[in-house]
Amino acid sequence: MSISEKKPSVDPGSRIQDQKEQKLPMLALLALATAVFITSLTETLPAGLLPAMSSDLNVSESATGQTVTIYAIGTALTAIPLTAATAGWRRKQLLLVAMAGFAVANTVTAVSENYSVTMVARFVAGVAAGLAWALLAGYARRMAPPHLQGKAIAIAMAGIPVALSLGVPAGTFLGKVISWQAAFLTMTGLTVLLLVWIAAIVPDYPGQKAEARTPMLRTLKVPGVTPVLFVTLVFVLAHTILYTFIATFLDELGMGDSIDVVLLVFGAASLVSIWVVGSQINQRLRGLMIGATLLIAVAAALLAVLSDSTAMVYLAVVLWGLGWGGAPTLLQTAAGDAGGEQADAAQAMLVTLWNVAMAGGGILGGILLDAVGSTSFPWTILVLLVPVLVVVLAARSHGFPAKRASVDA
Known part of the structure; x- marks a missing residue:
C-alpha cells in the first residue's frame, strides 16, 4: 500500500472529545426510571396503607404486611430461572411483558376483597418484578457510552427514590382521601401509559446468544461477587424490617397522622x-x-x-433516606463491575437476594412486631449493619474497591 492509500490516523484527543460529546438518550432512560418507579412503588405501596388494607381484608396488620413479603418471594423464586429462560428474548419484548404483568396484578389487587386472592396477585407482581429488575440495569448500560454508564444506571434507578418520595406518600394520601384501592388502580393507569412510552421510545436490543451464556452459579467464583451479594442481602434486610411496618412504628410513637409527611421527607x-x-x-x-x-x-x-422526640425522628428519617436512596445504584453497579463478563448473572443473583431480603424483612418484622413490638426494629437494624460494614471494609480489592477499574474517568 502506498503512503497516499494509508488511512489517516485518528487523534486520541479527538476520540476522547467525541466520546465526551456523546449524550444519554434521556427519554428512553426516563422510561426505564418509570419502570423502576412502578416496580418499587408496587412493592412498597402497602407500607403506607396497612391499616386500611387490613381492615377491608379482615386480617391483622402483620398479616397485611406479608403482601410485601409475598411480592418479594415471587421475585426471589423466579428471577434466576426466568432470567435464564428468557436470556435469548429481545430486551424490549421482555420489558413489555414484565410491565404488562404489573398492570394485571395491580388491577386484581385493587378489586380483590379476599386476602388469598390479593396474595396471589401480589405474587404475580413479584414474578413480573423478577423479570424487570434482572434486565433494567443492563438495559441502561447498553444505552450509554462506557464513560456514562454509571450515570445511566443512576438515572434509571432514580425511580426508586421518586417512588419513595412521591409515590408512597401520594398513595398514602389517596388511601386516606379516597381508598387504598384507588392507589393501586392509579398504578395500573400509569403502567398502561408506560407500555405505550416503551413501545414508542425505548430502543430494542437482542438477547444473549446461547453460546455466550454462563451457568449462574459459576458467577459466585468471580472475585468480589460474593461480598457484594452478602452486603445486598443483609443491608436490604435491615432496611425492610422497618420500612414494611413504618406506619405501625409511627403509630406507636403517636405520629400515625404524619405517615405521608414522614415518607415524603x-x-x-x-x-x-x-x-x-x-x-x-x-x-x-x-x-x-x-x-x-x-x-x-x-x-x-x-x-x-430518642424516638420520644419528633424532631429526632425526622432527623433519623433524613439520615435513613440519605443512606438508602443511592444504595440500589451502588449495589447494582458493584455487582456489574465485579461480575465482569458475567454481569447479567451477577445482576440476576442480586435481584434474587434483594427480594429474599425483602421477604425476610417482612417475615422477621412481623415476628418482632407480634412478639416484642415495633420498638425492637431500630435495635435489630443496628445489629444487622455490623457485618455489612465489616464486609464492605474487607472487600477493598474486589467488590467495593476504591476505584472502579472498568470505567473511564
Missing part, C-alpha cells in the same frame, strides 16, 4: 442521595457504600434512643 432525602451517588460513583463507590451504611446505623440509633 424520607423520599426527598433519598433523591438527594441518588443525585450524590450518580455524580460520585465512578470515583467513590467504596466510600459511598461505607457512608450509606453508617448513615442508616446512626438513623437506627436515633430511633432506638
Whole structure:
C-alpha cells in the first residue's frame, strides 16, 4: 500500500472529545426510571396503607404486611430461572411483558376483597418484578457510552427514590382521601401509559446468544461477587424490617397522622442521595457504600434512643433516606463491575437476594412486631449493619474497591 492509500490516523484527543460529546438518550432512560418507579412503588405501596388494607381484608396488620413479603418471594423464586429462560428474548419484548404483568396484578389487587386472592396477585407482581429488575440495569448500560454508564444506571434507578418520595406518600394520601384501592388502580393507569412510552421510545436490543451464556452459579467464583451479594442481602434486610411496618412504628410513637409527611421527607432525602451517588460513583463507590451504611446505623440509633422526640425522628428519617436512596445504584453497579463478563448473572443473583431480603424483612418484622413490638426494629437494624460494614471494609480489592477499574474517568 502506498503512503497516499494509508488511512489517516485518528487523534486520541479527538476520540476522547467525541466520546465526551456523546449524550444519554434521556427519554428512553426516563422510561426505564418509570419502570423502576412502578416496580418499587408496587412493592412498597402497602407500607403506607396497612391499616386500611387490613381492615377491608379482615386480617391483622402483620398479616397485611406479608403482601410485601409475598411480592418479594415471587421475585426471589423466579428471577434466576426466568432470567435464564428468557436470556435469548429481545430486551424490549421482555420489558413489555414484565410491565404488562404489573398492570394485571395491580388491577386484581385493587378489586380483590379476599386476602388469598390479593396474595396471589401480589405474587404475580413479584414474578413480573423478577423479570424487570434482572434486565433494567443492563438495559441502561447498553444505552450509554462506557464513560456514562454509571450515570445511566443512576438515572434509571432514580425511580426508586421518586417512588419513595412521591409515590408512597401520594398513595398514602389517596388511601386516606379516597381508598387504598384507588392507589393501586392509579398504578395500573400509569403502567398502561408506560407500555405505550416503551413501545414508542425505548430502543430494542437482542438477547444473549446461547453460546455466550454462563451457568449462574459459576458467577459466585468471580472475585468480589460474593461480598457484594452478602452486603445486598443483609443491608436490604435491615432496611425492610422497618420500612414494611413504618406506619405501625409511627403509630406507636403517636405520629400515625404524619405517615405521608414522614415518607415524603424520607423520599426527598433519598433523591438527594441518588443525585450524590450518580455524580460520585465512578470515583467513590467504596466510600459511598461505607457512608450509606453508617448513615442508616446512626438513623437506627436515633430511633432506638430518642424516638420520644419528633424532631429526632425526622432527623433519623433524613439520615435513613440519605443512606438508602443511592444504595440500589451502588449495589447494582458493584455487582456489574465485579461480575465482569458475567454481569447479567451477577445482576440476576442480586435481584434474587434483594427480594429474599425483602421477604425476610417482612417475615422477621412481623415476628418482632407480634412478639416484642415495633420498638425492637431500630435495635435489630443496628445489629444487622455490623457485618455489612465489616464486609464492605474487607472487600477493598474486589467488590467495593476504591476505584472502579472498568470505567473511564
